[in-house]
Amino acid sequence: LGANNNSRGALVVFEGLDRSGKTSQCGRLLSYLEGLGHSVELWRFPDRTTSVGQMISSYLTNKSQLDDHTIHLLFSANRWEKRSMMETKLKAGTTLIVDRYSYSGVAFSSAKGLDFEWCKAPEVGLLAPDLVVYLDIPPEKAAERGGYGGERYEQLEFQRKVAQHYMLLKDSSSWEIVDACQALEDVEKQVKEMVLQHVRTCRKGKTLSYMWS
Numbered sequence: 203l204g205a206n207n208n209s210r211g212a213l214v215v216f217e218g219l220d221r222s223g224k225t226s227q228c229g230r231l232l233s234y235l236e237g238l239g240h241s242v243e244l245w246r247f248p249d250r251t252t253s254v255g256q257m258i259s260s261y262l263t264n265k266s267q268l269d270d271h272t273i274h275l276l277f278s279a280n281r282w283e284k285r286s287m288m289e290t291k292l293k294a295g296t297t298l299i300v301d302r303y304s305y306s307g308v309a310f311s312s313a314k315g316l317d318f319e320w321c322k323a324p325e326v327g328l329l330a331p332d333l334v335v336y337l338d339i340p341p342e343k344a345a346e347r348g349g350y351g352g353e354r355y356e357q358l359e360f361q362r363k364v365a366q367h368y369m370l371l372k373d374s375s376s377w378e379i380v381d382a383c384q385a386l387e388d389v390e391k392q393v394k395e396m397v398l399q400h401v402r403t404c405r406k407g408k409t410l411s412y413m414w415s
């Protein structure tokens with residue numbers, strides 16, 4: 203299948219506003235790649251299972267209050283605590299589908315008014331995705347989709363700001379913007395095609411790179 207010594211899994215990140223369809227698409231992609239016989243895992247950030255993740259979860263559900271900088275660094279720490287496992291898996295040939303990553307970290311915190319560069323700094327050195335799939339949806343449309351669940355950031359005004367800050371991050375070559383207002387199946391079809399290409403290049407030995415590249 204074209205595998206060689208440098209063969210590795212692909213790091214595929216999904217980003218987008220709350221209710222843009224990331225979780226559904228990640229699930230469908232996982233089944234698809236598994237069906238093709240690929241070694242693949244679905245991850246998500248925040249990973250609420252760790253002790254840092256529990257602090258984040260309690261903040262998001264309004265059970266605790268934290269300074270904006272503090273919660274930003276916790277989100278970042280939550281990625282750092284998974285970094286070495288991520289590298290091990292990728293190098294062992296497993297493709298990782300990741301529901302949110304550093305881009306959420308920067309877009310959400312800078313939307314609160316924190317300095318953009320300050321927000322990017324703690325992410326430096328994390329593994330860079332091979333592909334970022336941005337599910338693009340107008341904030342108003344996302345809000346209509348079955349409503350928000352009531353977590354801290356699920357408010358229309360705030361999501362508008364998040365969308366603007368995401369757009370400041372998008373210019374890197376690994377981004378693909380997908381119109382998330384389309385039918386689920388149409389989004390799915392586009393996503394599958396772009397992901398397969400990247401899985402193949404990584405299999406052929408594409409070098410792993412680091413944030414922010």
Ligand code: TMP
Nearest residue numbers: 220247248277302303306307310311355
């Ligand atoms: P989730 O709904 O995908 O579990 O994400 C929880 C919320 O946390 C969501 O509103 C986005 C936000 N978030 C950040 O503010 N910073 C981050 O680094 C991540 C990963 C998510």
